[in-house]
Amino acid sequence: MDRPDEVLKTLPRPAVLSEFKGFLLKSNALALAVGVIFATALGLVVASLVNDIIMPPIGYLLGGVKFQDLQIVLGTTTNAEGQVTEVAIRWGAFVNTLLNFTIIAFIVWRITKLFLKEAPASEVKTCPFCKEANAVDATRCKACTSEI
Numbered sequence: 001m002d003r004p005d006e007v008l009k010t011l012p013r014p015a016v017l018s019e020f021k022g023f024l025l026k027s028n029a030l031a032l033a034v035g036v037i038f039a040t041a042l043g044l045v046v047a048s049l050v051n052d053i054i055m056p057p058i059g060y061l062l063g064g065v066k067f068q069d070l071q072i073v074l075g076t077t078t079n080a081e082g083q084v085t086e087v088a089i090r091w092g093a094f095v096n097t098l099l100n101f102t103i104i105a106f107i108v109w110r111i112t113k114l115f116l117k118e119a120p121a122s123e124v125k126t127c128p129f130c131k132e133a134n135a136v137d138a139t140r141c142k143a144c145t146s147e148i
Contacts, residue, residue: 067096
C-alpha cells in the first residue's frame with residue numbers, strides 16, 4: 001500500500017493554486033496581508049500602552065478616577081426585567097480611542113518615513129527661452145523647440 005505522502009505527490013496540482021501563488025508573489029497582495037497583520041498587532045500594543053501605561057497615571061492625577069469610565073449621563077432606562085441602563089456619552093472612552101489613533105498614526109508616519117524614501121529628482125536642463133524642464137541630454141526644448 002502506498003504511503004499518503006507518495007499518493008499526494010502523484011496527484012496533479014490544480015492550476016488555480018499555482019496561479020494564486022504567482023499572484024501573491026507578483027502583486028502587492030502579500031505585502032498588503034503582512035501590513036494588515038502588522039497593523040493589527042501594532043494596534044493591540046498601542047491600546048495596551050494607552051490603557052495600561054498612559055491613562056492610569058492621568059487618572060491618578062485627576063483624583064483617582066478611571067479615565068475610561070468618564071461619561072455624561074443623558075438619562076436612564078429600565079427594561080422589563082427591572083435592569084437600569086444608562087444612556088450616556090462616554091467621552092473618556094472616546095479620548096482613549098483618540099489617543100490610540102494619534103499614537104498609531106505617529107508610528108505609521110515614522111515607519112513610512114523610514115522605509116519609503118523619496119526618489120531623488122532627476123537632473124533637468126531648463127530652456128532659457130520658455131523655462132520648460134527638459135532631459136539633460138536634450139538638444140531642443142520639448143515645449144518651444146528652441147535649441148538648448
